[in-house]
Amino acid sequence: MRSRRRELSLHQATVKEAKLVQLVVQNAAVIVTDWSSAPILNGWIAISDGKVSEIGTGASPNAPETIDADGCLVYPGAVAAHHHLFQGTSRGVSSPGGLLGWLGTQYRAWARLTPADVESAALASLSLLALGGCTTVASFEYIHPVGSDFVTPVVSAAEKIGLRLLYVRGCAPRLEGELADQLESVGVDLTRLREPEDVALARTREVLSRPQSDRLRWACGPTTPIIDDGGSFQRELNKIADEFEVGIHTHFHPLPGQLADGESAFDFASRLGLIRHGNWFAHGSRLSTNDVAALGDAGVGVVHCPSCSLQLGYDIPPLADWAAANDRLAVSVDGAASNDRGSMLLESQLAWQAQRARFGGAPNLLSANQALGLTTAGGARAINWPELGGLAVGRPADLAIVDFGSIDYAGIPLSERAKPAELLMKVYAGAPVRDLIVGERIVLRQGKFVSIDLSAVITAANGTAEALHGR
Template identity: 25%
Template sequence: MVRLSRNRGEDTRRIMFVHALTVMNAIIIPMADGTEWFRGWMTVDSDGRISGLGEGDAPASQTGETVDAHGSFVAPGFVSAHSHIFTSGMRGMTPGENLYGWVGTQSSFISAADEDDIYWFTLHGCLDFITNGITSAYNFTDSRVVGRYDPATDRREIFSIRSERYLQRQVDAARDSGLRTVNSIRLDSEFQPADQAFGVFADAVAYVQSEVPPALNLGTSVFGAVQWSEAAGAARDEVRAMDTHGIGNQAHFLETSEALDQQREKFGWYEDAGALREGFLFGHFVHPDAYMAKKAASSGSGMVWQPTSNGRLGSGIADIVRYRGLGMPIGVGLDDQSCTDISDPFQNMRIGMYTQRALHQDASIIMPRDMMRLHTLGSAEALGVADRIGSLEVGKFADFVVVNPSNPDTGPVWDVYASYAFACGLRNLERVYIGGRLASESGRAVHPAADRVSDELHGRVRDAAAKTGLRLAW
């Protein structure tokens, strides 16, 4: 068990303000390129950034908190580069449906949620991420437009449009949780006057800028939705939003084998609109043809891989080896709690490695260190925030996990990266730190609302389900 101590004689109030931290006796796994793991220490300054790393014993003179890791692994917090965090109350929903059936039921349920509901759904999801070692996330906020997509007609039926506050409360929840977040916003220009849609989008970008502290704000992004759009103008509108605000775009695209020809046709919409560029990401990108893959890579576009979600929904296996060979930036995401069910980055890594090895019939095609990099530094690079997060380096935010391979015991360590990625899991995750501050211990968030958030989620999910005629088992 990791033990926490304070230097004798220190003023506790001063320590709480400064938040200086020293981690000692650790197996440090920096994940920075050109570095390897080492036995040593790490210090964190009062701004929550890493101030020092070194082998052996920690410097003799220290202030603030000291964490003795007792030989545990200390590694970067996981980065989920594709997430829908508001879905935390929908685990186990539609257990036998592929993408379109699953998202249809989810859309019916969420249509009954109001501004307060979506706050608590999102806060619960954020704390769930944090307790599982995810310290940064790209979050697709739920759209103001309430509707349901029909793949047979390639149209979206619109029921209503919520207030802007519905979007803002999701931003509030992520901020209040302490999770570092890219807030992704859907434009929905097809369903309301263009000036209004762009105005709402601009308001949301401004809200994030004004209401989220800089340390937690990893930026804003366009929630790419052309996969569900009826006309090519949707792609042009997304590009207009990208250019106006100087931001990127992550587009759900070619995720499922359902209506595949219809999806592939829309690749040309993005291409013709000028969307393909550095900072444009394809979320999923499971089923591109050879031209699409090469065009995306040559344009500087990247992709984000969701191995657990793609398996759960029967979507297919993205050929990550192929994309790496083309030079595409690649991130990894946990996607929805409702289609990964457990937001488990260790499971996500294993499923990713195992499926790629099976697909290529080569057990060395993705090694543990490769997979760890994809879920940390690689995801940060894909999102354009690797200067702040994704690895343990001096000057970056001190977002890290403490993973104890001896509790429960996973046996002797033959290879540090293999032991971490293959043998360890949430059961071994003892502590999570964000900016040098303890955020979770032994699977429980230290957030002041941790107890209340569960009650709020359960009650509000039941109420929303009742309004839409959906039934919970209990």
């Protein structure tokens, strides 16, 4: 009798759990739960309360809502560990060569930004990310004119579309090189670009004090390390970050003249107060593998942005060596001004291709699975959101669906679908993902946004771009 009661109890529990399933993605040709694991063929994923409740093959459980993924690849949503959503209306702008020439052109336009412009740009950037399979973005927003609220428009845009957002409340007490003098000489209002240090610290504290959720988190950081004050500003910023238990993010590629004799880039970062568990650096174009390893030991992540690096002429780093040295290594898009594509799938593909071009004879060449893993689990670890970037029971149901039945994948033997990483790296040509799910929200369904009018986003972005950059 006890055995029979136990069997009945277990059966009832199973039935009860099945009733909790709210959405099932079924009939998937291939499911990738993690790019380091073998794919699952002919499977399904059950979702309850925005989390994966079960993954299996064969007959799927009943659910009030289903998505038929017949002939499709299902994989974890990408985590963009570095972006600037406010730049979404500064794409494809011609500028003089080099970083400073490019920045000068952009800053002249950004000094005229309004909150409405920022939301228009953010919606355009987020739309591109979603279409490229991204479900979470860490956006480094470092322009905050005194008297203007540039935080709310970005948060609002992410809420409208449905992506998770790590908002990095950046600040710019200094501008790079001699840019301040150059911009001032042509009449640019620098108060629209720079914040006094005390103001930046106070406004950063106010943002970090706002509530967080499973869809919105905060971080902070200077757009570029402050090197002329002995690290005093960074130490004050560290105190605020410690108080609110958030990470610090910054661009990091020190110039040779900024390093003391015999000083490594890691030692330079340490001298400036930037070495702190949970921080992460963008670009790291002048880091050595030893620097990357030391950063990893200190719990500091590094984000490589392939399009930006190639466009600005940075060296191509040995990503396989870096990945072995630091498990917080990520590959990401950059802001639209220096990466005119905005697709995480394209970035992973470009990273893979560039590694083969630069290190083709290396014994530990970056694999296709590694390249995609750096945009998912790698990105999640870099931004301190480790439960993202993979599909497993109890983890957020953030996933993308690619249709293998489209023209983009025509002419490919069926057997090759069982190797989805290599397939994407070799043939992906920029086609949007078919569906995108972020927790409890369906963002894209059959190629169409569920909660926004994409044509209106395009019209608004084009109008803002013309107003800012039109000749």
